[in-house]
Amino acid sequence: MATDVDVQYFSHLNGLTLGNNWGDLIRLLDKALVTGLDFTQITAASIDEQGDVHITLYAAHNAMLFQVVELSGFTPASLNQKYRIKGVPNTTQLILKPALDIAERSITAIGTGKLASLGYDIIFRDTNDVKRVYRAKNPTMQHPFIRVDESLTSPDGVTGIYDSSYAKYAMVGLLERMDHIDDYENPDVLQLPFDPANPSKNWKITGTGTGAVRGWSRWYWAMSGLLVNNPRDMNSPATGNRSFTLSGSKDSFYLLNSVDNNLQFKDLKGCGLYHSSMDTSVIPNWFLMSVLVESDASSTARGSETGSPFGLGETRSRFIAPNYLPNIRLSNSVLATPVVPDFESGGNNKTLFTASNVPALEIPFYDTNRFLRGTLPVVCYAGKKASSNTFTTPILADASMYLWESVTSNYDGGIYFYLGELE
Numbered sequence: 001m002a003t004d005v006d007v008q009y010f011s012h013l014n015g016l017t018l019g020n021n022w023g024d025l026i027r028l029l030d031k032a033l034v035t036g037l038d039f040t041q042i043t044a045a046s047i048d049e050q051g052d053v054h055i056t057l058y059a060a061h062n063a064m065l066f067q068v069v070e071l072s073g074f075t076p077a078s079l080n081q082k083y084r085i086k087g088v089p090n091t092t093q094l095i096l097k098p099a100l101d102i103a104e105r106s107i108t109a110i111g112t113g114k115l116a117s118l119g120y121d122i123i124f125r126d127t128n129d130v131k132r133v134y135r136a137k138n139p140t141m142q143h144p145f146i147r148v149d150e151s152l153t154s155p156d157g158v159t160g161i162y163d164s165s166y167a168k169y170a171m172v173g174l175l176e177r178m179d180h181i182d183d184y185e186n187p188d189v190l191q192l193p194f195d196p197a198n199p200s201k202n203w204k205i206t207g208t209g210t211g212a213v214r215g216w217s218r219w220y221w222a223m224s225g226l227l228v229n230n231p232r233d234m235n236s237p238a239t240g241n242r243s244f245t246l247s248g249s250k251d252s253f254y255l256l257n258s259v260d261n262n263l264q265f266k267d268l269k270g271c272g273l274y275h276s277s278m279d280t281s282v283i284p285n286w287f288l289m290s291v292l293v294e295s296d297a298s299s300t301a302r303g304s305e306t307g308s309p310f311g312l313g314e315t316r317s318r319f320i321a322p323n324y325l326p327n328i329r330l331s332n333s334v335l336a337t338p339v340v341p342d343f344e345s346g347g348n349n350k351t352l353f354t355a356s357n358v359p360a361l362e363i364p365f366y367d368t369n370r371f372l373r374g375t376l377p378v379v380c381y382a383g384k385k386a387s388s389n390t391f392t393t394p395i396l397a398d399a400s401m402y403l404w405e406s407v408t409s410n411y412d413g414g415i416y417f418y419l420g421e422l423e
Helices: 024-035
Strands: 008-011 042-047 053-057 068-072 082-090 093-098 112-115 120-125 131-136 145-149 168-175 217-222 244-248 252-257 267-273 286-289 319-321 334-338 360-367 372-382 393-397 400-406 414-421
Touching (some): 008 024, 024 120, 024 131, 024 145, 024 217, 068 093, 168 286, 244 372, 244 400, 244 414, 334 372
Antiparallel strands (some): 008 244, 042 053, 053 093, 068 112, 082 093, 131 145, 145 168, 168 217, 267 286, 286 319, 334 360, 360 372, 372 414, 400 414
């Protein structure tokens, strides 16, 4: 059985930054989703008896256990593939487990390497470089167009102006088709979130000053306080970089990040395809985790019923999905609720499944209409606290690869990301 290389992750520990600057989120997504992160020059490479590849780099790699590496430009050509990082002997050396077995045992030409991207393309970008539309490479019909918008003004630059010193967040949504970067007003195109009476609702900026209302579905990355404490957007975020982990595949991904200097408190957001238990030929199997609220800059996100899976109670642990009404497919989005033992994933006082080394539970969910929709990929409920580390912790359970990560919680909780099997 081949080693899994479909699910990748990135972290601030790789030297990437997510700070208090406009553009930081899009730059991070460009690197993680599309381009990957280049290594410095590979100065030496060899293949051991097991077929693992050992590389030495000119400078520190900042790479972590179980991340996916992509090599290219090597001879023999069988080395030009993806690998799991199996060992990290020191800051300039890595041991790589290939996805496909390598028959050769000598290297005649050394190429280049990088931490592989999750496997997306930039479909559209604007001239001001504040908007993106991403989509999976070689997509199926179900794969959405993922629009991320950091615009601060309405198109006319007058009727809506959001102060650049306020909280940093992107307006985010999924669309089934697009012809250009601002193609979101067609009432015949399904979106998430979606209000059929107002297709552009998710992308509007109205009002000025503290009365500015910017978007509907929001991915916050810099605020003046913890999201759960409902800080006002008008309060300027603290300077400095935020801790984060971004994990997923070409089908879906999650961004877990702090929004202020409390680095151990990270809010979960994400989007993509879930594993559906229903027919997806008419209603796509999309999910979107975001703060869903239409509040002005002087208000708080307290009215949101989404935004903090899976450690702060049922209400804030919800996310959204398209309404499963095949006869009325262009209908309002619905709330989705995870089915979990409790909403204290990985908490300090967790006593569930203590005999298991890594009690990672797949997460099913149901919607407002009580339809059991399917399960979330990659992210797992933690049946016990796996580590006191507040940052990304790789864990191997038999042949299964996981990441432990802290999440915003009243119980100092955390979650697992399932990365696949290391064979």
